[in-house]
Amino acid sequence: MKGGLKKGIWIAAILVMCVGLAFFFFDGGRTLGFLGDGEMPDQVGYDGRGWWHRRGHGREEVGHEAVVDLSVFEDWVAETEVSEAQVEEYGVEKCFVADSISEKIRSRMMGKSYPENCSVSMDDLRYLKVLHYDMDGKIHLGEMVCNVKIADDLTEIFKALYDAKYPIGKMVLIDEYDADDEASMRDNNSSSFCFRPISRGSKISMHAYGMAVDINTLYNPYVSTRASGRIIKPSTATPYADREGESPYEIDKDDLCYKLFREHGFSWGGSWRSVKDYQHFEKRL
Numbered sequence: 001m002k003g004g005l006k007k008g009i010w011i012a013a014i015l016v017m018c019v020g021l022a023f024f025f026f027d028g029g030r031t032l033g034f035l036g037d038g039e040m041p042d043q044v045g046y047d048g049r050g051w052w053h054r055r056g057h058g059r060e061e062v063g064h065e066a067v068v069d070l071s072v073f074e075d076w077v078a079e080t081e082v083s084e085a086q087v088e089e090y091g092v093e094k095c096f097v098a099d100s101i102s103e104k105i106r107s108r109m110m111g112k113s114y115p116e117n118c119s120v121s122m123d124d125l126r127y128l129k130v131l132h133y134d135m136d137g138k139i140h141l142g143e144m145v146c147n148v149k150i151a152d153d154l155t156e157i158f159k160a161l162y163d164a165k166y167p168i169g170k171m172v173l174i175d176e177y178d179a180d181d182e183a184s185m186r187d188n189n190s191s192s193f194c195f196r197p198i199s200r201g202s203k204i205s206m207h208a209y210g211m212a213v214d215i216n217t218l219y220n221p222y223v224s225t226r227a228s229g230r231i232i233k234p235s236t237a238t239p240y241a242d243r244e245g246e247s248p249y250e251i252d253k254d255d256l257c258y259k260l261f262r263e264h265g266f267s268w269g270g271s272w273r274s275v276k277d278y279q280h281f282e283k284r285l
């Protein structure tokens with residue numbers, strides 16, 4: 001055989017192989033019976049709504065399967081961020097509930113918000129699970145311990161605030177700060193129950209019964225004006241003590257939070273004469 005002919009056969013063979021491979025690649029194996037006409041290979045992917053799975057029968061039948069992760073709601077670790085799709089899938093009504101104090105929650109509270117000498121029974125307290133939007137418009141799991149007498153009020157109020165996308169910085173138990181109110185307020189945390197023994201001459205706080213709630217505490221400080229000067233709590237909230245619109249999170253009488261608490265029979269610390277406690281709502285029964 002002449003060299004030129006041999007070379008030609010080799011080139012032809014390689015060409016046939018290339019065409020075959022390209023055909024198989026673009027055809028997806030249909031000719032060889034791997035897939036029927038109009039079918040696509042299985043594909044999976046992830047988008048903002050969760051995992052999707054595309055199987056056979058072309059792209060027009062793309063659908064989202066319910067593969068949204070719902071375990072976060074069972075674990076309920078406060079401040080976990082969740083998506084609207086997760087909330088929708090789980091059920092928003094299940095995200096605004098008042099439970100009795102479980103052993104797990106009790107152990108977080110003991111020796112902190114619930115000291116040895118606490119005169120309030122655990123049976124009179126409730127653990128609230130609620131959702132809240134933060135200042136960036138993200139949804140978080142929130143938690144709060146309060147008195148059973150205001151538990152329904154609070155779940156309704158927080159549901160209405162959630163529906164209105166009212167921004168709340170943080171909602172974790174004050175026990176996460178070892179029941180240190182100053183630390184919790186500096187972190188703009190919102191909370192209710194915290195039992196403190198009464199020091200001589202001071203009134204017992206409604207927080208000791210879980211009948212008071214503090215909201216967005218850094219931006220809505222406690223301000224006491226005395227001859228010796230002002231006392232501002234938390235001490236880092238000086239820029240927000242004058243109530244001249246320094247922050248968009250100021251609670252005033254036009255504020256939705258104020259209106260909802262008033263509708264549910266709470267009084268507001270911002271209306272007090274002696275001191276101003278802009279973060280504070282309480283209910284006396």
Ligand SMILES: [Zn+2]
Binds near residue numbers: 207277280
């Ligand atoms: Zn308060």
